[in-house]
């Protein structure tokens with residue numbers, strides 16, 4: 001007889017693993033994007049802070065939402081490192097809904113009187129932004145539909161319409177908290193919403209100015225996608241089944257501005273930092289971590305490496321990662337006072353070596369056409385203006401192109417082929433120069449796309465990868481790099 005072990009629920013969960021003993025009675029927070037990152041990051045901080053609950057909104061797929069509802073709002077966070085693994089169950093969700101099935105319910109939830117924070121992790125992809133201008137893409141089919149429809153399908157449409165409803169009904173203030181890897185994410189969300197409302201001839205702008213805050217935030221935790229191997233480890237630690245366990249590294253960080261229009265959980269109890277210097281932390285994270293991560297992922301995938309730790313262990317990839325980080329990303333950032341950059345960089349290389357986690361190159365490489373424009377352009381433009389070619393940023397863009405729009409006759413390997421990217425349908429493989437020009441024009445700000453030298457350099461790296469392979473391209477970048485010369489500090 002086969003005995004099936006029970007699924008996670010409030011009845012079956014080992015009590016000592018549960019952060020919140022009781023399901024929160026009210027939500028207070030509506031969160032858009034119920035993916036692993038939210039479940040292993042913000043939800044953990046919110047459970048540890050206590051006193052607040054979260055209504056989760058999944059974008060399209062019902063898998064996580066249905067399971068979360070069936071499990072009384074529970075799922076586990078599986079923390080993995082070479083030093084060992086542990087598990088916990090936050091228990092902070094009051095329920096979950098699916099936006100694609102019921103967009104009107106999403107608007108109603110954000111507009112509800114008791115909702116005091118609406119937060120988002122919908123990836124860079126979810127904001128319908130024109131990459132060359134950073135403005136709302138008014139020709140995006142979802143935005144076009146939302147401007148004519150009362151049950152919006154895009155996140156910006158949902159937020160804008162819900163704020164209109166709040167303004168026209170009870171008028172209670174609310175905070176919109178973007179937790180995605182975007183530069184000035186709060187300010188950027190505010191402009192996208194206002195652009196939407198302007199295009200919709202809405203009158204809510206003055207109410208928003210007085211009643212809605214958009215703090216900037218920097219979020220950080222490496223959180224892979226769930227696989228059967230993680231489910232099996234979760235089962236060993238929990239003793240019950242949890243198909244939606246969220247694997248994560250031990251490291252976690254959250255820095256945000258303390259501008260909450262209607263109160264907030266005591267997230268500092270869980271280690272969150274409130275700071276006026278968030279933008280500096282955002283740039284550190286977006287460039288040193290995310291930017292370098294992208295290069296490791298593309299070089300790794302092209303070299304046949306399935307995971308970030310396997311990629312990072314290749315000497316040529318470690319050297320390229322250090323070069324892009326030190327020569328090209330770091331000089332573009334003003335570090336906050338007292339920030340120990342050496343310790344930070346050491347911790348990054350350690351985090352990328354976490355082979356118990358096995359974060360996949362395919363996952364980090366996915367959606368490069370919306371991620372790279374948040375990471376590469378400003379540092380590249382800055383060096384180009386000084387007459388320095390950012391060799392490893394050009395290599396990043398070239399390696400991305402070789403993964404997602406491989407030159408004819410070039411096989412980028414299984415990890416690159418598995419990367420999902422909207423660019424696959426929008427770019428056509430061809431000669432390197434027109435391909436590089438088209439890619440930069442479509443997906444990057446004009447300032448970078450207009451640099452002929454950068455376009456040429458990207459194309460040259462594409463050509464080297466195609467004919468001689470990724471290791472030869474990395475050797476070429478290492479030979480051509482201009483090491484960063486720190487400014488001599490004034491004599492004491």
Ligand code: CS2
Nearest residue numbers: 219220221222290293363364
């Ligand atoms: C990664 C991030 O997929 C990616 O592009 O760089 O998801 C990264 O793991 C997180 O931002 C870490 O906080």
